[in-house]
Amino acid sequence: MTGPSEPRGERFADEGRRGPARSSDGPRDTGRGERSFERGDRFPRGDRPRGGQFGGDRARGGDRRGFDRRPVRPAVDLPRHVAYQAVAAVHRDDAYANLVLPAMLREEGLTGRDAAFATELTYGTLRHTGTLDAIITDAAGRDVQRIDPPVRDALRIGAYQLLHTRVPAHAAVSSTVDLVRSVGPGATGFANAVLREITTLDHDGWVAKLAPDRETDPVGHLALAYSHPQWIVRAFAEALGGDLAETERLLIEDNERPPVHLCARPGLVDPVELADEVGGAPGAFSPYAVYLPGGAPGDLRAVAEGRAHVQDEGSQLVANALAGAPLDGPDGRWLDLCAGPGGKAGLLGALAAQRGARLTAVEVAEHRARLVEQATRGLPVAVLATDGRSVGADPKLPEGHFDRVLVDAPCTGLGSLRRRPESRWRRQPSDLPPLTRLQRELLTAALKAVRPGGLVAYVTCSPHTVETHVTVTEAARRCGLPVDFVDARPLLPAGMPGLGDGPTVQLWPHRHGTDAMFLAVLRRG
Numbered sequence: 353m354t355g356p357s358e359p360r361g362e363r364f365a366d367e368g369r370r371g372p373a374r375s376s377d378g379p380r381d382t383g384r385g386e387r388s389f390e391r392g393d394r395f396p397r398g399d400r401p402r403g404g405q406f407g408g409d410r411a412r413g414g415d416r417r418g419f420d421r422r423p424v425r426p427a428v429d430l431p432r433h434v435a436y437q438a439v440a441a442v443h444r445d446d447a448y449a450n451l452v453l454p455a456m457l458r459e460e461g462l463t464g465r466d467a468a469f470a471t472e473l474t475y476g477t478l479r480h481t482g483t484l485d486a487i488i489t490d491a492a493g494r495d496v497q498r499i500d501p502p503v504r505d506a507l508r509i510g511a512y513q514l515l516h517t518r519v520p521a522h523a524a525v526s527s528t529v530d531l532v533r534s535v536g537p538g539a540t541g542f543a544n545a546v547l548r549e550i551t552t553l554d555h556d557g558w559v560a561k562l563a564p565d566r567e568t569d570p571v572g573h574l575a576l577a578y579s580h581p582q583w584i585v586r587a588f589a590e591a592l593g594g595d596l597a598e599t600e601r602l603l604i605e606d607n608e609r610p611p612v613h614l615c616a617r618p619g620l621v622d623p624v625e626l627a628d629e630v631g632g633a634p635g636a637f638s639p640y641a642v643y644l645p646g647g648a649p650g651d652l653r654a655v656a657e658g659r660a661h662v663q664d665e666g667s668q669l670v671a672n673a674l675a676g677a678p679l680d681g682p683d684g685r686w687l688d689l690c691a692g693p694g695g696k697a698g699l700l701g702a703l704a705a706q707r708g709a710r711l712t713a714v715e716v717a718e719h720r721a722r723l724v725e726q727a728t729r730g731l732p733v734a735v736l737a738t739d740g741r742s743v744g745a746d747p748k749l750p751e752g753h754f755d756r757v758l759v760d761a762p763c764t765g766l767g768s769l770r771r772r773p774e775s776r777w778r779r780q781p782s783d784l785p786p787l788t789r790l791q792r793e794l795l796t797a798a799l800k801a802v803r804p805g806g807l808v809a810y811v812t813c814s815p816h817t818v819e820t821h822v823t824v825t826e827a828a829r830r831c832g833l834p835v836d837f838v839d840a841r842p843l844l845p846a847g848m849p850g851l852g853d854g855p856t857v858q859l860w861p862h863r864h865g866t867d868a869m870f871l872a873v874l875r876r877g
């Protein structure tokens with residue numbers, strides 16, 4: 353199919369760009385000498401974004417990879433401008449959206465609804481990039497990869513608004529054309545035509561048109577319908593025992609905005625009181641979890657004071673499972689072999705304080721070791737910035753010394769795709785071999801570090817069976833030590849559904865509302 357050409361023909365240019373006048377067609381005077389901007393507001397020319405670090409300096413000038421680094425000119429409303437800069441930084445600079453976006457929001461002074469809209473556009477566009485690209489390719493009549501990167505990112509944001517938000521089509525089209533005028537002048541007609549083509553179908557219509565047949569190619573179908581790479585859909589389906597209906601529920605959940613959970617540190621704050629204090633609700637499973645309704649958890653007094661920290665409920669459950677597992681003999685030496693940035697060390701440290709134990713927290717990356725120190729201040733925790741595989745070689749990590757050991761191994765993170773919107777497109781199957789080797793080595797080190805009769809919890813935030821079952825069985829088989837699997841299911845709250853046949857446990861966003869944490873508990877004989 354032939355599609356609109358990019359630099360030529362302003363055939364559709366600016367046609368009907370402006371919808372009917374709306375109250376939000378410009379900044380509103382608040383009566384306090386300031387103006388507010390809302391969804392769809394247009395930024396007046398010459399009054400735009402204070403081209404700071406993101407809109408200006410960093411974007412200026414050409415780039416040897418061919419990206420347009422000219423500053424975005426005025427005429428684009430601020431939330432969309434910020435979303436564009438964030439999406440472009442992710443694609444151009446390999447930035448992480450969850451790091452760059454908050455900085456950009458701060459720099460541009462975006463709060464409230466505007467910040468929420470910029471966040472929705474950024475995260476939504478990044479999550480749905482696979483499907484949006486297929487749709488843009490079809491609508492443009494050319495491979496999306498052949499479209500100039502700045503124009504491509506603007507089109508993705510425009511297509512996301514058209515297919516996944518309630519922004520009126522005319523506003524989505526006109527604001528995107530404005531954006532393209534700023535970042536890829538000469539391509540406005542092309543962008544207008546592509547977006548208008550996209551408006552001819554809704555999301556389901558595009559899936560029906562472009563997705564492979566559900567019967568003959570179910571993985572291909574789900575990948576396109578729910579915007580995940582096929583290899584990840586395959587890995588999820590395998591971990592779910594081949595149940596494609598359940599895989600579909602997981603993919604749907606992966607595209608939702610993730611909840612924010614707090615961990616009420618045991619001994620420091622009661623979760624019910626914390627829930628009242630922050631306007632949240634006690635968690636369904638973890639005895640320490642509080643569900644936050646929204647807002648910035650970093651601003652909470654309880655977090656600033658170290659009574660609570662932000663932590664997915666699944667992470668709380670696996671750390672608590674290790675701490676609560678029955679153990680004969682001494683129980684005062686605990687070890688966290690992969691501790692950075694310190695979420696589980698924070699919970700284990702608080703539990704250790706209650707039980708007269710001490711936690712050694714190991715982290716190989718210096719800066720992450722500092723984060724562990726911050727996260728465990730005031731708790732009986734010693735932080736070691738060293739390689740967890742140095743058990744036996746490092747005098748502070750003697751063999752057969754510890755009673756409980758956690759290996760929260762570095763992994764692909766496929767279990768927390770909700771939180772890192774771009775990561776599904778960055779991760780590759782080729783990441784697996786080096787990671788699984790490291791996971792095996794760290795688990796082997798943990799099995800050496802634990803005393804006979806002691807417990808090791810192996811945890812990943814990935815359900816990929818190569819990182820979970822294969823790693824655990826291989827390490828247990830090859831470590832040269834007697835090792836038994838402990839049934840992890842009774843170590844989770846009574847009555848928790850969907851824990852499978854044991855002895856390991858896999859948590860799931862669509863079953864438990866948590867990240868997809870895997871837990872295996874091993875006892876050294």
Ligand SMILES: C[S@@+](CC[C@H](N)C(=O)[O-])C[C@H]1O[C@@H](n2cnc3c(N)ncnc32)[C@H](O)[C@@H]1O
Binds near residue numbers: 695714715
């Ligand atoms: C999944 S994260 C741990 C998350 C942490 N337990 C928490 O709850 O906040 C894995 C960590 O292991 C660290 N790591 C990677 N290789 C390591 C090694 N050889 N020894 C110790 N830590 C390592 C990574 O830097 C990363 O901080």
